[in-house]
Amino acid sequence: MPDDPDTKRSFLKDYVKAESMVQLAIAIPAGCLIGWAIGSWLDRHFHQGWIAITGIVLGAVGGFVQMALTAARYLKDNK
Numbered sequence: 001m002p003d004d005p006d007t008k009r010s011f012l013k014d015y016v017k018a019e020s021m022v023q024l025a026i027a028i029p030a031g032c033l034i035g036w037a038i039g040s041w042l043d044r045h046f047h048q049g050w051i052a053i054t055g056i057v058l059g060a061v062g063g064f065v066q067m068a069l070t071a072a073r074y075l076k077d078n079k
Contacts, residue, residue: 017077023070028063035059 039055042048 017074020070020074024067027066027070028060031059031061031063031066032056033059035062 035055035058036052037055039052042051042055
């Protein structure tokens, strides 16, 4: 019994959509973590105490932007 190519294509399309939803779930925490790590390193390098907080905020903003772009792409593909 041969595999139906439409079934495989549908499965892969659903798999890609699920991967996009996972991206939405990790975009903001990953951005915050990366921003904090870079900001913390800069704090130690320049002997400051505020750069890590700025890094967290910038990482969160970057995560929101990534989340919006991914959601817009997902909604565009669903129409």
